[in-house]
Amino acid sequence: MNLRELVSALNDFASPSLAESWDNVGLLVEPSPPHNVNTLFLTNDLTEEVMEEAVQKKADLVLSYHPPIFTPLKRVTWKTWKERLVVRALENRIGIYSPHTAYDAVPHGVNNWLAKGLGACTSVPLHPSTAPSSPAEGTHRVEFCADAEHLDAVLSKIKDIPEISCLTTLPARVEGEEQTRVSLTCSQKALLEVVALLSQNSLLYPKTEILLLQKPLLPHTGMGRLCTLSEPVSLSDIIQRVKSHLQLSHVRVAVGAGRTLESPVKKAALCAGSGSSVLKGTEADLYLTGEMSHHDVLDAVANGISVILCEHSNTERGFLSELRDALAIHLQNKINIIVSEKDRDPLQVA
Numbered sequence: 001m002n003l004r005e006l007v008s009a010l011n012d013f014a015s016p017s018l019a020e021s022w023d024n025v026g027l028l029v030e031p032s033p034p035h036n037v038n039t040l041f042l043t044n045d046l047t048e049e050v051m052e053e054a055v056q057k058k059a060d061l062v063l064s065y066h067p068p069i070f071t072p073l074k075r076v077t078w079k080t081w082k083e084r085l086v087v088r089a090l091e092n093r094i095g096i097y098s099p100h101t102a103y104d105a106v107p108h109g110v111n112n113w114l115a116k117g118l119g120a121c122t123s124v125p126l127h128p129s130t131a132p133s134s135p136a137e138g139t140h141r142v143e144f145c146a147d148a149e150h151l152d153a154v155l156s157k158i159k160d161i162p163e164i165s166c167l168t169t170l171p172a173r174v175e176g177e178e179q180t181r182v183s184l185t186c187s188q189k190a191l192l193e194v195v196a197l198l199s200q201n202s203l204l205y206p207k208t209e210i211l212l213l214q215k216p217l218l219p220h221t222g223m224g225r226l227c228t229l230s231e232p233v234s235l236s237d238i239i240q241r242v243k244s245h246l247q248l249s250h251v252r253v254a255v256g257a258g259r260t261l262e263s264p265v266k267k268a269a270l271c272a273g274s275g276s277s278v279l280k281g282t283e284a285d286l287y288l289t290g291e292m293s294h295h296d297v298l299d300a301v302a303n304g305i306s307v308i309l310c311e312h313s314n315t316e317r318g319f320l321s322e323l324r325d326a327l328a329i330h331l332q333n334k335i336n337i338i339v340s341e342k343d344r345d346p347l348q349v350a
Contacts, residue, residue, distance in 0.1 A: 001036065001037050001038075001331070001334050001335050002034065002035070002036055002037070003027075003030065003031075003033070003034075003035040003036065003037055003060075003061065003095055004033070006037050006040070006061065006331070006335070007026075007027050007097065009330065009331055010063070010097060010099070010327075011026070012330075013106075013326075013327065013330050014099055014102040014103050014105070014106045014108075014109065015102060015132065016099070016102050017102075017132035018101070018102045018105040018106060018129050018132070018218075018221065019099075019100060019101040019102040019105070020101045020223070023067070023100050023101045023102075024067045024069060024070050024098065024100075025067065025098055025099055025100050025101070025102055026097065026098070027095065027096075027097050028067060028068070028069045028096045028097065028098055029069075029086055029089045029090065029094075029095055029096035030095055031089075031090060031093040031094070031095055035060070035093065035095065036060065037060040037061045037095070037335055038058075038060055038335055038336060039057065039058055039059045039060050039061075039335065039336045039337075039338065040059070040060070040061050040063060040327070040335050040336070040337045040338075041053075041054045041057060041059035041061065041062045041063065041338055041340065042063050042320045042323060042324055042337065042338065042339045042340065043062060043063070043064050043065070043320070043339075043340040043343040044064070044065045044066060044313050044316050044317040044320060044340075044343050045064065045065075045066050045068075045313060045343055045346075046062060046064035046066070046068040046085060046096065047081075047342075047343075048081055048084060048085065048088075049342045050340050050342045050343050051085055051088050051089070051094075052088075052342075053340055053341065053342045054094060054340070055088065055092050055094070057338060059094055059338075060093070060094060060095065061094065061095040061096070061097060062089070062094055062095070062096050062097070063097050063098070063099070064096060064097070064098050065098065065099065065100060065103065065110075065316060065319075065320070066098065066100060066313075067098035067100055068082055068085050068096060068098070069082065069086070069096075073086070101223070103319075103323075104223055104271075104272060104273075105125075105129050105221050105222055105223060106221060107219075107220040107221055108326060109319075110272045110315075110316055110319045111223075111224060111225045111270065111271065111272055112225065113318070113319040113322055114225075114245075114270055114272050114288070114315055114316075114319075115225050115227050115270060116245060117241055117242045117244070117245030117246060117288075118227055118229060118238065118241060118242070118268055118270075118288070119229060119230070119233065119241055120229065120230040120231075121227040121228055121229045121230060121268075122227070122228050122230075123225040123226060123227040123228070124220070124225065124226055125220065125221060125222025125223060125224060125225060125226075126222065126223060126224030126225065126226055126269060126271070126278055126279070126282055127222050127223040127224060127278060128217045128218065128221065128222035129217070129218045129221040129222040129223075130214075130215035130216065130217055130218065131215045131216050131217075131218055132215075138163075138164075138165055138166070138185035138186050138187055138213060139186075139187055139188050139191070139212070139213055140185070140186055140187075140188065140191045140210055140211065140212055140213060141166075141183065141184070141185050141186075141210070141211040141213055142183070142184050142185075142186060142191065142194050142195075142198075142208065142209070142210055142211075143181065143182065143183045143184075143208070143209045143211075144181075144182055144198060144204050144205075144207050144208040144209070145172055145174050145179045145180065145181050145182070145204075145207045146179060146180055146182060146203075146204055147177065147178075147179050147180075147203075148178075148179075148180070150201060150203065150204060151169075151180050151182075154182075154197070154198070154201070154204065155167075155169075155182070157197055158182075158184065158194065158197065161186075161190050161193045161194060161197075162190060163186055163187040163189060163190040164184055164185070164186045164190050164194070165184070165185050165186070166183070166184060166185040167182070167183070167184045168182070168183045168184070169181070169182050169183075170183075174207070185213070191210070195208075195210075223271065223278050224269065224270065224271040224275065224278040224279060224282075225269070225270050225271070226267065226268075226269050226282065226284065227267065227268045227269070227270060228266065228267055229265065229266055229267070229268070232264035232265060232266045233264065233265055234261065234262045234263065234264060234265070235253075235255065235259065235260070235261050235262070235263055235264075235265055235285075235286065235306055236261040236262060238265050238268070238286065238308070239251060239253060239261075239308060242288065242308055242310065245318070246310055246314050246315065246318055247318065248310060248314060249349070250349050251308050251309065251310045252308070252309040252310075253306070253307070253308055253309075254297050254300070254301050254306060254307040254309075255301070255306050256285075256300065256301050256303070256304040256305045256306040256307075257301055257302055257303070257304050258304050259285075259304060259306055263285075263306075264285070265285040265286045265306070266285055267283070267284045267285050267286075268284055268285065268286040268287075268288055269282040269284040269286070269287050269288070270287070270288040270289060271288075271289045272289070272290065272315040272316045272319075273289070273290050273291075273312050273313075273315060273316060274289070274290060274291050274292070274312055275287065275288075275289030275290065275291075275292060276289075276292045276293055276296040279292075279300075280296060280299075284305060285305065285306065286305065286306045286307070286308065287300055287305055287306070287307045287308070288307075288308045288310075288315075289307075289308075289309065289310075289315060290309065290310055290311055290312035290313065290314060290315040290316070291309055291311065291312050292307065292309060297309075311345050311347050312345070313345045313346075314345050317343065317344075317345070320339045320340075320343075321339060324337050324338075324339055
């Protein structure tokens with residue numbers, strides 16, 4: 001499969017536009033074209049040990065959930081391990097693609113997989129995603145009515161304002177008079193100039209309507225999940241379910257104030273990876289994530305919310321097996337897809 005065809009298919013599986021604005025997703029390293037992909041190699045973290053495994057298994061593209069290139073590289077030498085990853089990738093004609101928070105957002109992604117560890121439940125995103133291309137331009141719509149005497153003059157001045165689009169005029173009848181209804185879409189900056197222009201005319205300004213254009217929410221898509229269990233389950237039972245789902249012998253637990261290990265859990269808020277900013281302020285019986293700051297844990301506990309921490313990548317890595325099967329179907333079994341055996345969480349319980 002040609003690399004560019006594969007990247008297009010991966011983008012269709014989970015659009016990079018769903019990723020957080022601070023993230024670095026998509027194709028990060030591209031060997032010189034043409035580049036065909038016979039083997040796609042999945043990993044949660046692309047370390048040097050994992051890169052060596054990818055080379056040995058003759059991978060043509062590494063899909064690394066976490067982007068190995070995050071902050072800008074000023075040079076590509078043998079000095080730092082991330083620079084060496086790029087060197088090794090290009091030397092062996094291996095591309096690198098990272099989806100990261102795009103996979104967090106989609107309904108068939110990491111957070112929905114993590115929610116399966118709670119048992120039977122329904123879930124909704126904590127921070128829903130909005131449609132990336134609607135509206136295509138502008139943040140506000142401005143509408144007003146003008147008579148023939150003022151229409152040409154005001155339209156002439158409006159057309160000189162930058163960042164205005166979708167300017168339309170339609171006949172209208174206002175209070176028995178024939179007028180023209182003007183509608184335009186503009187940016188926040190242009191809105192200030194449009195309002196300043198219209199406010200100079202005491203006949204036009206009272207008839208002006210301003211609408212804030214909001215992008216529609218995408219169903220079941222977004223950051224984090226608020227899960228409502230079908231039946232309340234004790235905290236101790238939830239801990240065992242999570243450990244079994246993530247195949248962990250230990251997790252860290254903070255019991256909420258006024259709660260015990262036998263207290264029922266009906267609502268659980270979760271976020272794979274580092275969940276403090278996503279979970280904070282959510283009303284729930286339990287927070288489930290990889291890591292949180294000490295003070296955010298204290299805040300949750302003080303509010304009667306118990307916390308289960310599993311270490312960052314332990315809440316993500318198990319998704320790779322499910323991803324392998326989903327991508328095999330999405331890509332119509334056109335390429336070989338393998339999951340890294342060397343990828344592991346850097347932290348261990350000693």
